[in-house]
Amino acid sequence: MTLRIAFIVDPLDKLKPAKDSSIAMMREAARRGHDIWAVQREALSLHGDEVMAEAVRIVPQRTDAPWYLAQESATRALREFDAVLMRQDPPFDFEYITATWMLERAAAAGVRVFNHPRAIRDHSEKVSICEFPDLIAPTLVSRDTVAINAFIDRHGDCILKPLDGMGGSRIFRVRADDANRNVIIETLTEDGARTLMAQRYIPEITEGDKRVLLIAGEPVPYCLARIPKAGETRGNLAAGGRGVAQPLSESDLAIARKLGPVLAARGLLLVGLDVIGDRLTEINVTSPTCFVEITEQTGFDVAAMFVDALERAAHR
Known part of the structure; x- marks a missing residue:
């Protein structure tokens, strides 16, 4: 059975076919005869209880330039697709959360959305590890400078990172004797206004x-x-x-x-x-x-x- 699959992704021309996992998925699905459609997150809209999107049907190519051919563009209800894949990169900002709300309405109406929008929204990629304390290194989630400094003093060698970072951005290794540790904490917490994660360094x-x-x-x-x-x-x-x-x-x-x-x-x-x-x-x-x-x-x-x-x- 041929599936009509919508991929919510970053702009197609910005994807890197030599290493992009979404493109690998599209190519394999197309090889099996499934119809591939691309949607930009900002093209989603909610009309009462109906989630609509501007979508482009594409044919993925095995070459990297071009890696796809655009066939047609249309406004479609998400219920017209057999599967919708939310594959857009963070930042996980308010617009991302809004998209999960709209996709959750589609899921409630029977649209198969992967990953499920509520699960995406509920799972902080950093904080969710704390549900499994026996599997993690000592970890602190806080914006309190005193607590963060005490954690560093206790463990001696730590990693500090923001909760909304990706790709290794703004990750710092901080030792107890680091002369810059206060300014690093101040920078990451924006002087106590934002929460960070501290983890014991894992050699x-x-x-x-x-x-x-x-x-x-x-x-x-x-x-x-x-x-x-x-x-x-x-x-x-x-x-x-x-x-x-x-x-x-x-x-x-x-x-x-x-x-x-x-x-x-x-x-x-x-x-x-x-x-x-x-x-x-x-x-x-x-x-x-x-x-x-x-x-x-x-x-x-x-x-x-x-x-x-x-x-x-x-x-x-």
Whole structure:
């Protein structure tokens, strides 16, 4: 059965076909004969109880320039699609939240939206790890300067990061004797106006910040270890990290097996867990990536596993 699938993504011409996971999904779905439509988040509108969108039907290409051909543009109700995938990158700002409200109305009317908009909205990619305290390093979420300083003094070597960052932006390693720690705290909290996350530094970051993918609750058998460049504490690819695909370790599998069923039951079809050593550091639910790198390095077709799961979910 041919599916009509809408992808809510960033502007098509800004996507990078050599590494973009959304494009990998589109190419695999199109290869199976499904119709692919692209939607910009700002094109969503709510008319009473009907969610509408300006959509463009595209044909993904196997070449990178151009990577797609636009076929037609139309205003469509989301109920006309068999599946809607929310794949736009953060920032997770008020406009993003508004989109989840509209998509939630569509879901309530029977539209199959992945990930479920309420689950996206309810899962802070940083704070949600605190639901699983036995899997994480010592962690503090606060904007209180006294509490943050006491946490750094207690653990000696810490990572501080904002709750709305992505790609390694504004992440700082702060030691107890760091002469700049007060200004770093002041900057990240905007003098106490914004909340940050502090975590004890995990030395195994030198072996990589591992992205473990969960699809319909099941782990992809390989992760992508994002290894920091020399002199850097961030493994993010956007911060210059080097991605090395590798089989999941026993501790990776243990984390994935514990979280997989829980998160899938909440409507999270695709999740990207971040793991350093044997500690969970983030639960990414907005637009998890690393499909292309894992597939190219291991031969395991992550996009095929995802579209298999999407087809099953859309036919329920």
